[in-house]
Amino acid sequence: MPVSVKNILDAKGRDVMSVSREKTVAEVAAILAENKIGAVVVTSLEGRIAGIFTERDLVRVVAADGADGLQKPISSGMTANVIRCREDTSLNELMETMSTGRFRHIPVEEGGKLVGIISIGDVVKARIREVEAETEHMMAYIAG
Ligand code: AMP
Numbered sequence: 001m002p003v004s005v006k007n008i009l010d011a012k013g014r015d016v017m018s019v020s021r022e023k024t025v026a027e028v029a030a031i032l033a034e035n036k037i038g039a040v041v042v043t044s045l046e047g048r049i050a051g052i053f054t055e056r057d058l059v060r061v062v063a064a065d066g067a068d069g070l071q072k073p074i075s076s077g078m079t080a081n082v083i084r085c086r087e088d089t090s091l092n093e094l095m096e097t098m099s100t101g102r103f104r105h106i107p108v109e110e111g112g113k114l115v116g117i118i119s120i121g122d123v124v125k126a127r128i129r130e131v132e133a134e135t136e137h138m139m140a141y142i143a144g
Contacts, residue, residue, distance in 0.1 A: 003091040005108055005118060008126050014116040016107070018043040021050055021075035025061050028053055028074050038119065039105040042078050047113050051078035054105060084109040085118065091126050094118060 018041045019028055028040055032055060042051035053074050061069035061077040069077070083097060085106045098104060098120055108116035 003126050003130050004087065005085055005089045005091075005094065005116070006087040008091075008118060008122050009087065009108065009116045012122060016041055016114055016117045018114060019053075019074060020045075021073060021078070023074045024070065025058065025072055025074060025077055026070035029058055029070070032058070039117070040074075041082075041107050041114055041117060042074060043114055049082050049084065049107055049109060049114050051075065051080045052082050052105060052107065053078040054103070082107060086110060087115070091123065091130065094123050095127070098123065 017031060017035055017037055019031065021042050021044075023031075031040060032038065039052055039054040041049055042053060044050050051074075057077045057079070061072065065072070083101055083103075083106060085094060085097070085108055087108060087110060089108075094106060097106060104120035106118045107114055108118060
């Protein structure tokens with residue numbers, strides 16, 4: 001069975017750091033630092049995905065506006081057109097999407113609600129496990 005987003009979430013959990021669009025860039029920078037994460041998902045009051053803001057966006061805001069940018073709302077620097085996946089999305093599809101889209105985070109959405117997030121670190125970990133399992137199978141097969 002190919003590895004899916006559900007398998008990854010079952011192993012790592014479904015907690016996602018989400019913020020409202022009014023939070024300032026400085027507040028979100030503190031959240032990223034405190035939680036040692038690279039991205040937050042911006043959600044509406046109903047829990048729908050409204051955007052994503054990552055450390056890349058933080059760098060872009062500071063490069064463009066300097067310290068003034070830190071007091072702006074996160075909505076001014078986030079990416080609003082968020083590419084999402086579902087629990088049944090395969091590991092291969094995740095790798096393809098991250099590689100072609102050139103981003104390292106994909107929120108998981110089910111029934112219009114945010115239910116998890118996959119980072120490139122999760123993808124690498126899952127792929128290593130998959131390769132190890134494949135190798136074990138081959139060795140067992142060869143050993144007869
Ligand atoms: P990252 O590599 O995840 O730090 O993101 C690089 C850029 O892509 C940033 O501008 C993000 O806002 C944007 N980005 C990250 N994840 C996604 C996503 N799933 N869909 C659309 N844009 C994204």
